[in-house]
Amino acid sequence: MLGVDGIDVYYGESRVLPHVSVTVGRGEVVCVMGRNGVGKTTLLKTIVGLLTPRRGRITWEDRDITRRPPYERARLGIGYVPQGREIFPGLTVRENLMLGARRKSPSRESIDYVFSLFPALAVMLNKRGGDLSGGQQQQLAIARALMADPSLLLLDEPTEGIQPSIVEEIAAVLARIKQEGRRSILIVEQYLEFAREICDRFYVMDKGGVALQGDRHTFRVDEVSALLSV
Ligand SMILES: Nc1ncnc2c1ncn2[C@@H]1O[C@H](COP(=O)(O)OP(=O)(O)O)[C@@H](O)[C@H]1O
Ligand SMILES: [Mg+2]
Numbered sequence: 517m518l519g520v521d522g523i524d525v526y527y528g529e530s531r532v533l534p535h536v537s538v539t540v541g542r543g544e545v546v547c548v549m550g551r552n553g554v555g556k557t558t559l560l561k562t563i564v565g566l567l568t569p570r571r572g573r574i575t576w577e578d579r580d581i582t583r584r585p586p587y588e589r590a591r592l593g594i595g596y597v598p599q600g601r602e603i604f605p606g607l608t609v610r611e612n613l614m615l616g617a618r619r620k621s622p623s624r625e626s627i628d629y630v631f632s633l634f635p636a637l638a639v640m641l642n643k644r645g646g647d648l649s650g651g652q653q654q655q656l657a658i659a660r661a662l663m664a665d666p667s668l669l670l671l672d673e674p675t676e677g678i679q680p681s682i683v684e685e686i687a688a689v690l691a692r693i694k695q696e697g698r699r700s701i702l703i704v705e706q707y708l709e710f711a712r713e714i715c716d717r718f719y720v721m722d723k724g725g726v727a728l729q730g731d732r733h734t735f736r737v738d739e740v741s742a743l744l745s746v
Contacts, residue, residue: 595666605646616660651682
Protein backbone atom coordinates (compact mmCIF):
# COMPACT_ATOMS: atom_id res chain seq x y z
CA MET A 517 0.00 0.00 0.00
CA LEU A 518 1.04 3.58 -0.76
CA GLY A 519 0.76 6.30 1.86
CA VAL A 520 1.31 9.96 1.12
CA ASP A 521 1.18 11.58 4.51
CA GLY A 522 0.86 15.35 4.83
CA ILE A 523 3.41 16.35 2.21
CA ASP A 524 4.43 19.93 1.48
CA VAL A 525 6.10 20.34 -1.91
CA TYR A 526 7.67 23.55 -3.14
CA TYR A 527 9.11 24.95 -6.35
CA GLY A 528 11.56 27.46 -4.95
CA GLU A 529 9.60 29.45 -2.37
CA SER A 530 6.22 28.67 -3.86
CA ARG A 531 4.32 25.91 -2.09
CA VAL A 532 2.38 23.81 -4.57
CA LEU A 533 1.25 20.94 -2.35
CA PRO A 534 0.06 22.08 1.09
CA HIS A 535 -0.09 19.15 3.49
CA VAL A 536 -1.51 16.67 0.99
CA SER A 537 -2.41 13.13 2.05
CA VAL A 538 -3.44 10.31 -0.27
CA THR A 539 -3.53 6.53 0.11
CA VAL A 540 -3.75 3.70 -2.39
CA GLY A 541 -4.56 0.24 -1.08
CA ARG A 542 -3.47 -3.05 -2.58
CA GLY A 543 -5.31 -3.71 -5.84
CA GLU A 544 -7.14 -0.43 -5.58
CA VAL A 545 -7.74 2.07 -8.40
CA VAL A 546 -7.61 5.64 -7.12
CA CYS A 547 -8.30 8.71 -9.27
CA VAL A 548 -6.96 12.20 -8.64
CA MET A 549 -8.74 15.11 -10.29
CA GLY A 550 -8.38 18.87 -10.11
CA ARG A 551 -8.04 21.97 -12.26
CA ASN A 552 -4.90 22.66 -14.25
CA GLY A 553 -2.10 23.87 -12.04
CA VAL A 554 -3.33 22.50 -8.70
CA GLY A 555 -0.38 20.13 -8.41
CA LYS A 556 -1.53 16.71 -9.69
CA THR A 557 1.63 16.14 -11.72
CA THR A 558 3.69 17.46 -8.81
CA LEU A 559 2.05 14.84 -6.58
CA LEU A 560 2.96 11.99 -8.94
CA LYS A 561 6.50 13.31 -9.42
CA THR A 562 6.93 13.38 -5.66
CA ILE A 563 5.70 9.80 -5.35
CA VAL A 564 8.21 8.59 -7.95
CA GLY A 565 11.01 10.63 -6.37
CA LEU A 566 11.60 13.35 -8.96
CA LEU A 567 10.70 15.91 -6.27
CA THR A 568 11.32 15.77 -2.53
CA PRO A 569 8.77 17.07 -0.04
CA ARG A 570 9.89 19.57 2.61
CA ARG A 571 7.53 18.05 5.12
CA GLY A 572 5.53 14.85 5.42
CA ARG A 573 6.40 11.36 4.28
CA ILE A 574 5.76 8.76 1.66
CA THR A 575 5.51 5.09 2.52
CA TRP A 576 5.28 2.13 0.23
CA GLU A 577 4.69 -1.40 1.49
CA ASP A 578 5.65 -0.43 5.03
CA ARG A 579 8.90 1.31 4.01
CA ASP A 580 9.58 5.01 4.30
CA ILE A 581 10.65 5.97 0.77
CA THR A 582 10.52 9.77 1.21
CA ARG A 583 14.26 10.17 0.54
CA ARG A 584 14.81 7.19 -1.77
CA PRO A 585 16.00 7.99 -5.30
CA PRO A 586 13.66 7.33 -8.25
CA TYR A 587 15.51 4.24 -9.51
CA GLU A 588 15.10 2.54 -6.12
CA ARG A 589 11.39 3.29 -6.07
CA ALA A 590 11.12 1.82 -9.58
CA ARG A 591 12.89 -1.29 -8.31
CA LEU A 592 10.46 -1.47 -5.40
CA GLY A 593 7.62 -1.77 -7.91
CA ILE A 594 6.47 1.78 -8.61
CA GLY A 595 5.83 2.35 -12.33
CA TYR A 596 5.16 5.75 -13.90
CA VAL A 597 3.47 6.90 -17.10
CA PRO A 598 4.22 10.64 -17.30
CA GLN A 599 1.89 13.29 -18.63
CA GLY A 600 2.49 13.80 -22.34
CA ARG A 601 3.74 10.19 -22.60
CA GLU A 602 7.44 11.00 -23.04
CA ILE A 603 8.27 8.01 -25.16
CA PHE A 604 11.52 8.22 -27.14
CA PRO A 605 10.46 9.31 -30.65
CA GLY A 606 13.75 8.32 -32.32
CA LEU A 607 13.74 4.80 -30.89
CA THR A 608 11.65 1.91 -32.16
CA VAL A 609 8.68 0.51 -30.30
CA ARG A 610 10.82 -2.49 -29.34
CA GLU A 611 13.60 -0.24 -28.00
CA ASN A 612 11.12 1.86 -26.03
CA LEU A 613 9.73 -1.30 -24.44
CA MET A 614 13.18 -2.65 -23.61
CA LEU A 615 14.02 0.60 -21.80
CA GLY A 616 11.06 -0.06 -19.51
CA ALA A 617 12.19 -3.55 -18.55
CA ARG A 618 13.92 -3.96 -15.22
CA ARG A 619 16.20 -6.67 -16.56
CA LYS A 620 18.39 -6.74 -19.64
CA SER A 621 16.44 -9.59 -21.17
CA PRO A 622 12.84 -9.42 -20.00
CA SER A 623 11.02 -12.73 -19.64
CA ARG A 624 8.87 -14.10 -22.44
CA GLU A 625 5.91 -13.84 -20.02
CA SER A 626 6.27 -10.11 -19.47
CA ILE A 627 6.57 -9.50 -23.22
CA ASP A 628 3.59 -11.74 -23.99
CA TYR A 629 1.59 -10.11 -21.22
CA VAL A 630 2.18 -6.61 -22.58
CA PHE A 631 1.30 -7.71 -26.12
CA SER A 632 -1.86 -9.39 -24.90
CA LEU A 633 -2.92 -6.03 -23.44
CA PHE A 634 -1.79 -4.04 -26.48
CA PRO A 635 -1.90 -6.32 -29.53
CA ALA A 636 -1.41 -3.33 -31.86
CA LEU A 637 2.10 -2.80 -30.51
CA ALA A 638 3.21 -6.31 -31.44
CA VAL A 639 2.87 -5.51 -35.13
CA MET A 640 4.66 -2.15 -34.85
CA LEU A 641 7.84 -3.29 -33.10
CA ASN A 642 10.19 -1.85 -35.68
CA LYS A 643 8.36 1.43 -36.15
CA ARG A 644 9.83 4.56 -34.64
CA GLY A 645 7.98 5.81 -31.60
CA GLY A 646 7.67 9.22 -33.24
CA ASP A 647 5.78 7.71 -36.19
CA LEU A 648 2.98 6.40 -33.95
CA SER A 649 -0.26 8.31 -33.41
CA GLY A 650 -0.75 10.08 -30.08
CA GLY A 651 -3.01 7.29 -28.87
CA GLN A 652 -0.54 4.61 -29.89
CA GLN A 653 2.24 6.51 -28.12
CA GLN A 654 0.12 6.56 -24.98
CA GLN A 655 -0.37 2.81 -25.24
CA LEU A 656 3.37 2.42 -25.73
CA ALA A 657 4.05 4.52 -22.63
CA ILE A 658 1.73 2.32 -20.55
CA ALA A 659 3.21 -0.84 -22.04
CA ARG A 660 6.73 0.43 -21.30
CA ALA A 661 5.83 0.97 -17.64
CA LEU A 662 4.27 -2.51 -17.45
CA MET A 663 7.48 -4.13 -18.74
CA ALA A 664 8.90 -3.68 -15.24
CA ASP A 665 5.92 -5.54 -13.76
CA PRO A 666 5.08 -2.74 -11.28
CA SER A 667 2.82 -3.37 -8.33
CA LEU A 668 1.79 0.29 -8.35
CA LEU A 669 1.12 2.03 -11.65
CA LEU A 670 0.94 5.84 -11.72
CA LEU A 671 -0.72 7.37 -14.78
CA ASP A 672 -0.79 11.10 -15.47
CA GLU A 673 -3.72 12.05 -17.73
CA PRO A 674 -3.55 9.04 -20.04
CA THR A 675 -6.60 10.12 -22.06
CA GLU A 676 -5.42 13.71 -22.67
CA GLY A 677 -5.71 14.57 -26.36
CA ILE A 678 -6.42 11.01 -27.42
CA GLN A 679 -8.98 9.81 -29.93
CA PRO A 680 -12.12 8.18 -28.40
CA SER A 681 -11.51 4.68 -29.80
CA ILE A 682 -8.12 4.52 -28.09
CA VAL A 683 -9.52 5.99 -24.87
CA GLU A 684 -11.86 2.97 -24.85
CA GLU A 685 -8.97 0.59 -25.43
CA ILE A 686 -7.03 2.16 -22.57
CA ALA A 687 -10.10 1.92 -20.32
CA ALA A 688 -10.41 -1.77 -21.19
CA VAL A 689 -6.74 -2.38 -20.39
CA LEU A 690 -7.02 -0.64 -17.02
CA ALA A 691 -10.19 -2.63 -16.25
CA ARG A 692 -8.33 -5.83 -17.02
CA ILE A 693 -5.37 -4.85 -14.84
CA LYS A 694 -7.79 -4.08 -12.04
CA GLN A 695 -9.53 -7.42 -12.48
CA GLU A 696 -6.20 -9.26 -12.28
CA GLY A 697 -5.86 -7.69 -8.84
CA ARG A 698 -2.05 -7.76 -8.77
CA ARG A 699 -1.46 -4.03 -9.16
CA SER A 700 -2.67 -0.83 -7.62
CA ILE A 701 -3.34 2.15 -9.86
CA LEU A 702 -3.15 5.86 -9.10
CA ILE A 703 -4.45 7.83 -12.05
CA VAL A 704 -4.71 11.55 -12.68
CA GLU A 705 -7.69 12.06 -14.92
CA GLN A 706 -9.72 15.03 -16.16
CA TYR A 707 -12.23 12.97 -18.07
CA LEU A 708 -14.80 12.45 -15.31
CA GLU A 709 -16.90 9.67 -16.83
CA PHE A 710 -13.71 7.72 -17.43
CA ALA A 711 -12.59 8.33 -13.84
CA ARG A 712 -15.92 7.30 -12.37
CA GLU A 713 -15.98 4.17 -14.50
CA ILE A 714 -12.70 2.78 -13.23
CA CYS A 715 -12.07 4.21 -9.76
CA ASP A 716 -12.61 2.56 -6.39
CA ARG A 717 -11.88 5.86 -4.64
CA PHE A 718 -11.16 9.41 -5.73
CA TYR A 719 -9.64 12.70 -4.62
CA VAL A 720 -10.32 16.18 -5.97
CA MET A 721 -7.52 18.67 -5.35
CA ASP A 722 -7.61 22.45 -5.36
CA LYS A 723 -5.09 25.12 -4.35
CA GLY A 724 -5.66 24.33 -0.70
CA GLY A 725 -4.95 20.60 -1.06
CA VAL A 726 -7.53 17.82 -1.10
CA ALA A 727 -10.96 19.46 -1.44
CA LEU A 728 -13.10 16.34 -1.76
CA GLN A 729 -12.62 12.60 -1.48
CA GLY A 730 -14.83 9.59 -1.57
CA ASP A 731 -15.46 6.17 -3.06
CA ARG A 732 -17.15 5.18 -6.32
CA HIS A 733 -20.56 5.17 -4.66
CA THR A 734 -20.24 8.80 -3.60
CA PHE A 735 -18.69 10.00 -6.90
CA ARG A 736 -21.10 12.52 -8.36
CA VAL A 737 -20.02 13.95 -11.68
CA ASP A 738 -21.90 17.24 -11.11
CA GLU A 739 -20.32 17.74 -7.68
CA VAL A 740 -16.82 16.99 -8.97
CA SER A 741 -17.20 19.12 -12.09
CA ALA A 742 -18.37 22.06 -9.96
CA LEU A 743 -15.03 21.87 -8.13
CA LEU A 744 -13.18 21.75 -11.43
CA SER A 745 -14.90 24.73 -12.98
CA VAL A 746 -14.84 27.38 -10.22
N1 LIG B 1 9.28 22.97 -12.64
C1 LIG B 1 8.47 23.91 -12.12
N2 LIG B 1 8.96 25.05 -11.60
C2 LIG B 1 8.14 25.98 -11.05
N3 LIG B 1 6.81 25.86 -10.97
C3 LIG B 1 6.26 24.76 -11.49
C4 LIG B 1 7.05 23.72 -12.08
N4 LIG B 1 6.23 22.72 -12.49
C5 LIG B 1 4.99 23.12 -12.17
N5 LIG B 1 5.00 24.33 -11.58
C6 LIG B 1 3.83 25.07 -11.06
O1 LIG B 1 3.28 24.29 -10.01
C7 LIG B 1 1.86 24.29 -10.07
C8 LIG B 1 1.36 22.85 -10.17
O2 LIG B 1 1.78 22.28 -11.41
P1 LIG B 1 1.36 20.80 -11.82
O3 LIG B 1 1.74 19.86 -10.75
O4 LIG B 1 1.96 20.55 -13.16
O5 LIG B 1 -0.22 20.92 -11.90
P2 LIG B 1 -1.31 20.00 -12.60
O6 LIG B 1 -0.64 18.71 -13.00
O7 LIG B 1 -2.38 19.81 -11.58
O8 LIG B 1 -1.80 20.76 -13.79
C9 LIG B 1 1.49 25.16 -11.25
O9 LIG B 1 1.20 26.44 -10.76
C10 LIG B 1 2.72 25.17 -12.09
O10 LIG B 1 2.82 26.37 -12.82
MG1 LIG C 1 -0.42 17.78 -14.84
